[in-house]
Amino acid sequence: MLFLLRLFAIAILGLFSIMQGQGAPSGKNAMTAAAGGHAGGPQLVDVGFWPTVIYNLDVDSNTFYATTYVWFTWTGPIDPSETAEFINNVESWGLTKVKTYPKPIDLPDGRKYQCLRLEGRFFQLFSLKRFPLEKHALRILLEDNTNDASRVIYRFDRRNSGIDPHLNIPGWCISQWNGSAGIRHYPTNLGDATLGDHGSDYGSVIFEIEVTRPVNYFVWKMLLPLIIILLANWTALLLHPSELSSRAAMSGTALLTTVFMQQGYTAKLPEVNYLVLMDKIYVVVYLLILISLMQVVFQGTMVKHRRIEDLRKVMLLDKISVGVQALFFAVSVWLIIATTR
Numbered sequence: 001m002l003f004l005l006r007l008f009a010i011a012i013l014g015l016f017s018i019m020q021g022q023g024a025p026s027g028k029n030a031m032t033a034a035a036g037g038h039a040g041g042p043q044l045v046d047v048g049f050w051p052t053v054i055y056n057l058d059v060d061s062n063t064f065y066a067t068t069y070v071w072f073t074w075t076g077p078i079d080p081s082e083t084a085e086f087i088n089n090v091e092s093w094g095l096t097k098v099k100t101y102p103k104p105i106d107l108p109d110g111r112k113y114q115c116l117r118l119e120g121r122f123f124q125l126f127s128l129k130r131f132p133l134e135k136h137a138l139r140i141l142l143e144d145n146t147n148d149a150s151r152v153i154y155r156f157d158r159r160n161s162g163i164d165p166h167l168n169i170p171g172w173c174i175s176q177w178n179g180s181a182g183i184r185h186y187p188t189n190l191g192d193a194t195l196g197d198h199g200s201d202y203g204s205v206i207f208e209i210e211v212t213r214p215v216n217y218f219v220w221k222m223l224l225p226l227i228i229i230l231l232a233n234w235t236a237l238l239l240h241p242s243e244l245s246s247r248a249a250m251s252g253t254a255l256l257t258t259v260f261m262q263q264g265y266t267a268k269l270p271e272v273n274y275l276v277l278m279d280k281i282y283v284v285v286y287l288l289i290l291i292s293l294m295q296v297v298f299q300g301t302m303v304k305h306r307r308i309e310d311l312r313k314v315m316l317l318d319k320i321s322v323g324v325q326a327l328f329f330a331v332s333v334w335l336i337i338a339t340t341r
Contacts, residue, residue, distance in 0.1 A: 042150055042203075043076035047142065048157030049179060049207040052164040054138065057172060057211070059126045060270045063090060064138055066122060068207075071115040071157070078152055079104060081114040085145035088123045095120035128269060130340050131276040132218045135175070139208040149183050149201040156181040156205055163209060172211040179207040222278060223333075225261060226285055229254050230329065233289050236296060237318040241311055244300030251293040258285055277340045284332045288325050295321060 053067040072080045081099065089095050100115040107113050126136050144152050156179045163177050184204040189196060236250035262282050269276070275283075299314055 042153045043074060043078050043080075043147075044153055044155060045072055045074040045080045045203075046155050046157045047072055047080075047181070047205045048161040049140065050160075050162060050164065051167060051207075051209065054167065054169050054209070056121075057136075057138070057169060059128060059136075060268075062125050062270075063121055063123055065120070066138070066140065067117070067119040068140065069115055070118050070142070071113065071160075073107065073111050073113050073157070075111050078147060079112075079114065080144060080147075080152060080154075081116060083144050083146040083152075084116075085143050086118070086120070086122070086140060087143050088139065088141045089120050090123045091121045128272055128276050129274060131269065131278055132213050132222055133215070133277060133337065135210055135212045137208045137210050139206055142205045142207075143184060143202050147202075149203050152203050153183075154181045154203040154205045156207075161207070169211060171213070171217075173214055175210045175212055177207070177209045179205065181205045222265070223281075226258070226281065229257055229261075230285060230288060230325075233292050234322045234325065237292055237322050241299045241303045241314045241318070244296070244304065247296040247300065248293065251289060251296055255286070255289045255293065258282065258289065277336060280336045280340065281333055284329060284336075288329060291325070292321070 048071050049068055051066055051068040053065075055065050057064040070084070072084070074080055081104070086095065096117075096119045098117040100117070101113075104112040104114040122138075122140055124136070124139055126134075128134060142154070144154075158179060161177075161179055163174065167174065182204055183201050185199060185201050187199045189198075189200050192200070233251050233254035236247040236254075239247050239250075241247075262279075265278065295318070299318075303311070303314070
């Protein structure tokens with residue numbers, strides 16, 4: 001009888017342990033569930049960025065060089081650091097990827113980790129419509145070049161990502177950074193029949209840094225010289241109307257100087273099929289100088305032929321013209337800056 005009771009107790013304990021093992025994950029399976037992975041679905045990969053150097057930002061070639069750390073944390077059999085592709089890299093032969101560890105390491109929570117030190121040249125289409133007050137987003141685009149979205153999905157590691165505090169781009173100000181993950185759809189299977197006939201989807205991550213030109217560059221190097229030229233041009237209107245040669249020479253010199261100044265900065269820009277912000281300001285300056293030059297020539301001719309007797313009215317009209325032109329220039333510059341996108 002005692003033997004039968006012991007046998008019954010052992011059977012009950014064995015059944016209880018089996019039910020407990022089926023009801024809750026243990027060991028690595030428990031850590032996999034905590035990390036967000038799930039059997040039968042795509043492998044989730046967290047990707048982070050930490051740029052340390054950006055240089056040779058060239059708006060003419062629409063490229064920039066960058067050095068950044070890129071890391072991957074995941075749970076699953078696929079190593080995403082082996083199949084990651086930086087799709088806006090323009091010099092594959094010059095792209096260097098140095099692994100921190102020879103093989104992925106295991107983290108305390110059961111996930112795997114690998115980090116790359118990436119250095120290369122990247123393409124970014126720059127818009128110069130607001131030059132020299134434009135903003136540019138320097139992007140690095142990452143995709144998996146082997147596993148589609150049914151196997152690997154990326155998530156952006158915003159918590160640990162950022163930019164190095166010592167990161168500095170000469171001639172530019174860094175305003176902010178951002179990152180996002182998503183799915184990129186290709187309306188083709190790239191010739192791979194295993195992907196089906198309706199295109200293919202791949203996980204992607206975009207990391208971007210927004211940079212702007214310093215306002216001082218616009219004020220002191222671009223706008224101030226134009227204001228000086230306009231002041232010289234308006235000074236001609238303050239001379240006596242009888243001094244036709246001096247007045248015309250000052251306005252004419254201002255016009256030629258403006259032409260040479262515009263050629264100076266356009267030579268540093270790529271060929272574009274639209275007017276940049278600075279071009280629009282120069283159009284206003286050309287218009288004002290031409291108005292002043294026509295006013296000088298007309299008044300000088302009238303005075304020379306003695307068709308104007310009261311020169312005081314002419315001089316008063318010149319002063320009013322200077323004030324109106326200065327107000328028109330200020331309002332025009334403000335509207336151009338506010339409306340150009």
